[in-house]
Amino acid sequence: MTATAEPEIGKARLRKEDARLITGQTTWTDNLQLHGMLHMAVLRSPVAHARITGIDVSRATSMPGVAVVLTGEDFAAEQGSLPCAWPITEDMKSPPAPAMAVAQVNFAGEAVALVIADSAYHAADALEAIDIDYDELPVVLDMEEALRDNDLVHPDLGTNKCATWIFDSAEAGVGTNVEDEIASAEVVIERTFKQQRLIPAFMEPRSVVVDTTAGMFTVWSATQIPHILRWMLSAVTGISEHKLRVIAPDVGGGFGGKLQVTPEELLCLLVARRMGRPVKWTESRTESMLSAHHGRDQVQKITLSARRDGTVTGLKVELLADMGAYLRLVTPGVPILGAFMFNSIYKFAAYRFVCTNVFTNKVPTDAYRGAGRPEATFAIERMMDELAVELGVEPMKIREMNWIRHEEFPFDTVAGLTYDSGNYEAATARAMELFGYEEMREEQARRRSSGDVVQLGIGISTYTEMCGLAPSRVLGALRYAAGGWETASIRMLPTGKVEVITGTSPHGQGHETVWSQIVADKLGVPFDDVEVLHGDTATSHKGMDSYGSRSLAVGGTALVYAADKVLAKARTLAAHMMECDEVDVEFASGSFSVRGTSTVRSLGDVVLAAHVAHDLPEGMEPGMDADATFDPDNFSFPHGTHLCATEVDTETGMVRISRYVAVDDVGTVMNPLIVDGQVHGGLAQGIAQALYEEATHDEMGTLTSATLADYLVPCAADLPAFLTDRTTTPATSNPLGAKGVGEAGTIASTPAVVNSVLDALRHLGVRDIEMPMSPERVWTALQGRPDPGSGDVTAGGLGSIDAQGGQS
Amino acid sequence: MIPAEFKYMFPSTVDEAVRMLAEEGEDAKVIAGGQSLVPVLRMRLAAPTALIDIGGLTELTGVRDDGDSLLIGAMTTHYEVQRDHLVQDHALLLRLVTDTIADPQIRHRGTFGGSLCHADPAGDLLAPVLALDAVMIIAGPSGRREVPAAEFFVDYFTTALAPDEILLDVRVPKYTGWGAHYEKLNRVAQAWSIVAVAAAVQVRDGAISAARVGLTNVGSGPLRATEVEAALVGQQASAEAISEAALRASSGDGYKDNLARVLTGRALTAAVAG
Numbered sequence A: 001m002t003a004t005a006e007p008e009i010g011k012a013r014l015r016k017e018d019a020r021l022i023t024g025q026t027t028w029t030d031n032l033q034l035h036g037m038l039h040m041a042v043l044r045s046p047v048a049h050a051r052i053t054g055i056d057v058s059r060a061t062s063m064p065g066v067a068v069v070l071t072g073e074d075f076a077a078e079q080g081s082l083p084c085a086w087p088i089t090e091d092m093k094s095p096p097a098p099a100m101a102v103a104q105v106n107f108a109g110e111a112v113a114l115v116i117a118d119s120a121y122h123a124a125d126a127l128e129a130i131d132i133d134y135d136e137l138p139v140v141l142d143m144e145e146a147l148r149d150n151d152l153v154h155p156d157l158g159t160n161k162c163a164t165w166i167f168d169s170a171e172a173g174v175g176t177n178v179e180d181e182i183a184s185a186e187v188v189i190e191r192t193f194k195q196q197r198l199i200p201a202f203m204e205p206r207s208v209v210v211d212t213t214a215g216m217f218t219v220w221s222a223t224q225i226p227h228i229l230r231w232m233l234s235a236v237t238g239i240s241e242h243k244l245r246v247i248a249p250d251v252g253g254g255f256g257g258k259l260q261v262t263p264e265e266l267l268c269l270l271v272a273r274r275m276g277r278p279v280k281w282t283e284s285r286t287e288s289m290l291s292a293h294h295g296r297d298q299v300q301k302i303t304l305s306a307r308r309d310g311t312v313t314g315l316k317v318e319l320l321a322d323m324g325a326y327l328r329l330v331t332p333g334v335p336i337l338g339a340f341m342f343n344s345i346y347k348f349a350a351y352r353f354v355c356t357n358v359f360t361n362k363v364p365t366d367a368y369r370g371a372g373r374p375e376a377t378f379a380i381e382r383m384m385d386e387l388a389v390e391l392g393v394e395p396m397k398i399r400e401m402n403w404i405r406h407e408e409f410p411f412d413t414v415a416g417l418t419y420d421s422g423n424y425e426a427a428t429a430r431a432m433e434l435f436g437y438e439e440m441r442e443e444q445a446r447r448r449s450s451g452d453v454v455q456l457g458i459g460i461s462t463y464t465e466m467c468g469l470a471p472s473r474v475l476g477a478l479r480y481a482a483g484g485w486e487t488a489s490i491r492m493l494p495t496g497k498v499e500v501i502t503g504t505s506p507h508g509q510g511h512e513t514v515w516s517q518i519v520a521d522k523l524g525v526p527f528d529d530v531e532v533l534h535g536d537t538a539t540s541h542k543g544m545d546s547y548g549s550r551s552l553a554v555g556g557t558a559l560v561y562a563a564d565k566v567l568a569k570a571r572t573l574a575a576h577m578m579e580c581d582e583v584d585v586e587f588a589s590g591s592f593s594v595r596g597t598s599t600v601r602s603l604g605d606v607v608l609a610a611h612v613a614h615d616l617p618e619g620m621e622p623g624m625d626a627d628a629t630f631d632p633d634n635f636s637f638p639h640g641t642h643l644c645a646t647e648v649d650t651e652t653g654m655v656r657i658s659r660y661v662a663v664d665d666v667g668t669v670m671n672p673l674i675v676d677g678q679v680h681g682g683l684a685q686g687i688a689q690a691l692y693e694e695a696t697h698d699e700m701g702t703l704t705s706a707t708l709a710d711y712l713v714p715c716a717a718d719l720p721a722f723l724t725d726r727t728t729t730p731a732t733s734n735p736l737g738a739k740g741v742g743e744a745g746t747i748a749s750t751p752a753v754v755n756s757v758l759d760a761l762r763h764l765g766v767r768d769i770e771m772p773m774s775p776e777r778v779w780t781a782l783q784g785r786p787d788p789g790s791g792d793v794t795a796g797g798l799g800s801i802d803a804q805g806g807q808s
Numbered sequence B: 001m002i003p004a005e006f007k008y009m010f011p012s013t014v015d016e017a018v019r020m021l022a023e024e025g026e027d028a029k030v031i032a033g034g035q036s037l038v039p040v041l042r043m044r045l046a047a048p049t050a051l052i053d054i055g056g057l058t059e060l061t062g063v064r065d066d067g068d069s070l071l072i073g074a075m076t077t078h079y080e081v082q083r084d085h086l087v088q089d090h091a092l093l094l095r096l097v098t099d100t101i102a103d104p105q106i107r108h109r110g111t112f113g114g115s116l117c118h119a120d121p122a123g124d125l126l127a128p129v130l131a132l133d134a135v136m137i138i139a140g141p142s143g144r145r146e147v148p149a150a151e152f153f154v155d156y157f158t159t160a161l162a163p164d165e166i167l168l169d170v171r172v173p174k175y176t177g178w179g180a181h182y183e184k185l186n187r188v189a190q191a192w193s194i195v196a197v198a199a200a201v202q203v204r205d206g207a208i209s210a211a212r213v214g215l216t217n218v219g220s221g222p223l224r225a226t227e228v229e230a231a232l233v234g235q236q237a238s239a240e241a242i243s244e245a246a247l248r249a250s251s252g253d254g255y256k257d258n259l260a261r262v263l264t265g266r267a268l269t270a271a272v273a274g
């Protein structure tokens, strides 16, 4: 009997989807083979900015197996412009964004021609036989230089400035005027930080298959956003939405990198329409790094004002955000997502945020794990350390003096949000205990006084972030084109098994497991009796997909409401079956009973009765399925305290993390194993920004980090054993109490590491080191020399092989 | 991976392999473990017309005792070198170096000979092989020849091998009882050396009687730090002697020069202790 079953919610279940994902015995898009399928290969521009003066495809066209070679001219009339769903201001400049360059290329890696052939090999061979003449234009790479408008990425726009977006607490009526605070402050600190460009580096390269059989366009794509993709492909191509079916089968990671409507998705669709045959495109790793969108890339000028006693008063943020050459789906909005988070957990009286979006000749930027919030968290946590140093106050103390105390929730922030719940004191106390904070400080003092070659640093990050994207009315107010609700359906099958349909689109997070746990608890059915369907617009007809740590807080809530509807109807029918009044029906562990009697009907019996419909109450429809859509009325706000100890070798500049503690408050936890997994992966990515990863370009705009040997993604061996724990203050904005955990680790960890390294070296005269803190950068800073920049000899590489230019 | 088209050949004897290489001409290539060649093919930085797979030449696999020296077959994988008792006893430095190469998957495929023939200046085996005075045993159309390591490594990705020659074995003199250490600086586990230093030291009665020091990735090929070696011989195995000698690893003031000195000091310290 299920009566004694322990609750599923909160159980550390192994993920039901893992066996198939790990062994690859699944529906990865590239595994798909259709009869008569053609293969598409993309020729990409080797130059960052040029006019195309001639294309000769004649040699390529006659190569073995080639069906057709297509160039921008062939698509000019039908390709339209790739969509940008977030025009952040009325006057935002938005250049046309062709899927394939027609007359001009604006970044190295932009598509300039396609080969369609009978095999991927023949297609790749023929690429080499296409001759293109380029008339090179001046390359715009640096944002400050770009704003001088000497050379223009898009001459037709007349400027490289895309848009300026402002939030001001005085104007919004939620705070005082920041200039007044700065003018009257006892202490003013001004710093500039660089958020380097990052590459999402999802493990499964992108892949698209399009089939046109039977009058339907079926698009399989390794995407995070099948629903948005269907809508947008229909809008761009004019193919009726009801004739387009998008399927995101199993998808191997995204991190925001697959939150996109890509040129290749559109091109595959157009080619399949033109050829009337199925077409597949799968990218190589290098192609992915060259052409899929990048993340971060901001210059942050931050001014913080405070009183001598340590109380912060004002915060002014002036950002330059690199858009790259085009505006992709949410490119311009990513820095704006950070606008509400720079003030973080602190009580500033005044806040002003000004972001200038800039075009350059680089691949577009867009969402990457955290999207806007890691940048904000980095800046404020670095500034709190700078303030602590300036005032000679212990860095944890300065935070404690300024953060929102637990009894002050709900709290209206200077950025206009309402934080519903949290307890920064509790998370911090637990983190300091786990870390052994005092002993670490003692060890640090010992190493300093003995002049140890290996110095010890301690870094703090007390963060919060916003998840659960998003209340639709807020998105509307921010000029975002879509809503932020989510939907779920429950199909009760006649045998008592359950199909759950979710509008979220998992790509590695474990939704199938957690959604099954939720349903098992709500309906009292065994975990294994629940199947979760997702990612196919034919079964899951509406949804807003997965990103922004939204799936559980928004999509999970829709699921709870759908289950409630199932139970409400089942209760009515159970009362009818047991010939009693509905108020006397009790439900527990999957069974209905009449209060005070031994009369029982299992949910399965009731579902079957609904299905056969032989004897239903007057007016009741047959079946027991239910749908629910949930639109949240607030975000959720995970928070936590991360502490990082680094050992910095002052002779080589090598940094090693010797202890990392993460105490996160992500609200109520459905599955602690999955939460730990999300935290671990998130930490790895945040640490990678601090120490390892950077998309680098040469002066011509060529990406010089286009392999995983050059772009240093750390692996388990490079990371410490993480000490994780949790405190729990449930979110009040959803019935699950869930806040979201997909991005927390990434958001929190970068400043913890950087603060730690600087803490180790400050007494040696080091004030700042750019990210990633490579050994050469650290050593150079210790010598008091300027940053090595792109000359960094420690930037990785495939031995001495130069992937772009051959063996050097 | 989508390389350009090539012909695949699988010889069963060394003579057959040499003949195939000659017949297929300059654009043919030997493939051993493929761990360097395959990335080059995947990026289409090279498009050999034929690949001659020497994986079937079992006589090129394994380590043999040859009196005063060891014979290490070119096709011996990194994994096998790591576990070989002869290497452990007589060429400890090579085992320690091999432990640091790439990751277990790559060490199961990549070969000792392939690493040397590829001659990437960042490759870890070049400097130790040079420092240990190894000799390359090579087969070609006109028979066999022997080339000392100092003449074998010519430049970036360039060795004394002619296009139609195959490396068969590497003869490494025995360094029985020598202390050894490989000090390598790299950023993530699977990344190549930024700089690394290979040291083998013979200590008798507290004094250094002989020393071998090789530098990885500071030039266009492996370097032997002869001045460091000379400064050590006859000295007490002391911290002072080591740090004084290590200063001679490089005279420049760049980051890599600094690493060469720092890592030489650390490698020697550990080698003397071990």
Ligand SMILES: Cc1cc2nc3c(=O)[nH]c(=O)nc-3n(C[C@H](O)[C@H](O)[C@H](O)COP(=O)(O)OP(=O)(O)OC[C@H]3O[C@@H](n4cnc5c(N)ncnc54)[C@H](O)[C@@H]3O)c2cc1C
Residues within 6 Å of the ligand: B029, B030, B031, B032, B033, B034, B035, B036, B037, B038, B039, B054, B074, B075, B100, B101, B102, B103, B106, B109, B110, B111, B112, B113, B114, B115, B117, B118, B122, B123, B124, B125, B161, B165, B166, B167, B168, B190, B191, B192, B193
């Ligand atoms: C991700 C990654 C990380 C790596 N990290 C390191 C590292 O840290 N340190 C390191 O030293 N190496 C590293 N390697 C390289 C690895 O050690 C390879 O095993 C080695 O470089 C080549 O050996 P192979 O047997 O794979 O040779 P192959 O790739 O098969 O061949 C390499 C070249 O040598 C030629 N060749 C091979 N054998 C012979 C022979 N017997 N006679 C004539 N020519 C021959 C081939 O024609 C080819 O030109 C790494 C490789 C990868 C993929």
